[in-house]
Amino acid sequence: MFAPALVAGIVSAAPGVRLRFAPKPDKEATPLRDGAVDLDVGTVGASAPEVRRQLVFREGFVGAVRLHHPRLKGSITPQRYAGCGHVVASRRGA
Known part of the structure; x- marks a missing residue:
């Protein structure tokens, strides 16, 4: 979702910088902490004091x-919504 705009901005502002997109198996802050990645865009999970x-x-x-x-x-209330049958799409079956 963010990749095209991010790549365009980097190419324009810092043409020598390379971006590499990598899958992230969990929400842990370990890759940021150990320097394996510099930027993590995703859902909020575990954090660390040194991570902003x-x-x-x-x-x-x-x-x-x-x-x-x-x-x-009628109105769709939380109760009516919860009473419906649902089809759910999820990343990695979570």
């Missing part, structure tokens, strides 16, 4: 139903 973090955005949920679905009648 900044909120980039908040993520929301989106519901999708067919046209004229009965759930579209």
